[in-house]
Amino acid sequence: MFFRKKQNESDPYKALAIGAENDNAGRIKISAIIDYLKDGILVFDEKNQLSLINAQAEKFLEVKKEEVLGQSILKLNPFLNFRPVVSILGGDIREVFRKGVQLKENLILEVTSIPIMARWAKIGAIVVLHDVTREKLVESMKSEFVTVAAHQLRTPTSGIKWSLGMLKDGDLGALSKEQKEVIEKAYNSNEKVIHLIADLLNVARIEEGKYLNKITLSNIEDLIRSLAAEYEEEIKKRKLKFEFKKPKEELPNVMMDVDKMKIAVGNLIDNAIRYTLAEGKISISIAKKDEEQIEVQIKDTGLGIPQNQQNKMFTKFFRGDNIMKVETEGTGLGLFITKSIIEAHGGKIWFDSEENKGTSFYFTVPIKEKFAEFITPELY
Numbered sequence: 001m002f003f004r005k006k007q008n009e010s011d012p013y014k015a016l017a018i019g020a021e022n023d024n025a026g027r028i029k030i031s032a033i034i035d036y037l038k039d040g041i042l043v044f045d046e047k048n049q050l051s052l053i054n055a056q057a058e059k060f061l062e063v064k065k066e067e068v069l070g071q072s073i074l075k076l077n078p079f080l081n082f083r084p085v086v087s088i089l090g091g092d093i094r095e096v097f098r099k100g101v102q103l104k105e106n107l108i109l110e111v112t113s114i115p116i117m118a119r120w121a122k123i124g125a126i127v128v129l130h131d132v133t134r135e136k137l138v139e140s141m142k143s144e145f146v147t148v149a150a151h152q153l154r155t156p157t158s159g160i161k162w163s164l165g166m167l168k169d170g171d172l173g174a175l176s177k178e179q180k181e182v183i184e185k186a187y188n189s190n191e192k193v194i195h196l197i198a199d200l201l202n203v204a205r206i207e208e209g210k211y212l213n214k215i216t217l218s219n220i221e222d223l224i225r226s227l228a229a230e231y232e233e234e235i236k237k238r239k240l241k242f243e244f245k246k247p248k249e250e251l252p253n254v255m256m257d258v259d260k261m262k263i264a265v266g267n268l269i270d271n272a273i274r275y276t277l278a279e280g281k282i283s284i285s286i287a288k289k290d291e292e293q294i295e296v297q298i299k300d301t302g303l304g305i306p307q308n309q310q311n312k313m314f315t316k317f318f319r320g321d322n323i324m325k326v327e328t329e330g331t332g333l334g335l336f337i338t339k340s341i342i343e344a345h346g347g348k349i350w351f352d353s354e355e356n357k358g359t360s361f362y363f364t365v366p367i368k369e370k371f372a373e374f375i376t377p378e379l380y
Contacts, residue, residue, distance in 0.1 A: 040129030245285035276302035
């Protein structure tokens with residue numbers, strides 16, 4: 001359905017009065033409905049001038065409609081609360097979806113803009129301002145709880161690891177075969193809890209926007225080679241074939257947090273090993289995609305991902321149904337963390353997969369000498 005354009009350029013409801021050009025009662029009804037909405041509504045005409053603002057938007061932006069109606073979007077910049085919204089939309093009112101913006105300490109909005117089309121031409125735009133302050137507060141409280149709980153658990157689990165390690169290694173006396181088996185099971189279970197705590201802390205830091213902190217100019221090929229070497233014994237143990245495809249040309253260094261990038265790539269390699277059956281194959285290739293990006297591929301012949309679950313792959317705590325039948329343990333946080341790390345570096349990650357045939361993960365890293373050239377700060 002298209003919004004119909006009116007001939008009367010001064011009518012602020014022209015974009016919304018569908019099929020009611022001469023119906024004054026219809027316009028009044030539409031106006032009343034819009035004013036009762038809990039979302040803020042802004043309507044701009046084909047000249048990017050504000051032609052409608054509802055009561056909720058006036059409240060959010062702390063303006064009166066008499067002050068702003070008829071103004072082009074760039075002329076709204078002097079209004080303090082309008083400034084972040086103008087920054088998101090730009091002078092041409094670009095199309096955005098649920099873009100977060102914090103107007104003040106106790107007000108966080110999501111901005112969505114939708115073009116108004118007539119005969120395939122843009123004749124204006126509707127901007128929706130949705131209040132997500134409460135949701136963000138709840139998310140912040142949850143994140144804070146996870147952080148505190150994980151920190152409190154880290155100390156005792158580290159102590160348990162140290163104590164069990166001494167028993168396992170015989171530092172407190174020789175153990176019988178049965179005793180050693182029990183201690184090793186307890187030690188391995190404690191290691192899994194430590195790994196879960198580390199994942200939870202990583203997720204909390206990601207959501208706080210405080211994750212990358214040691215950015216250096218480094219070689220990603222060296223990083224991947226060192227990780228592959230660390231997994232060499234596990235690959236042999238599982239009787240897998242492994243191939244590293246050397247790049248055709250020497251790769252430039254890139255700006256990255258080496259420790260965090262190791263976590264991201266390590267998660268992908270670990271998944272490939274864990275979910276590929278014996279005699280299967282894993283390959284890693286790295287190449288310069290173009291003058292701006294390096295692309296890495298990690299391919300396996302493993303279990304693959306069911307087609308109907310692929311859209312959930314990068315969500316927190318997700319594990320495929322077929323994977324849980326083979327590998328019952330796992331946090332479901334690895335790919336969420338990996339995606340967050342790659343995107344924080346200005347890269348992208350995606351995959352191709354077919355159940356029972358394998359999965360190929362791809363990710364890119366920008367070729368930049370200065371990290372500030374591509375990092376995007378969080379808006380909230």
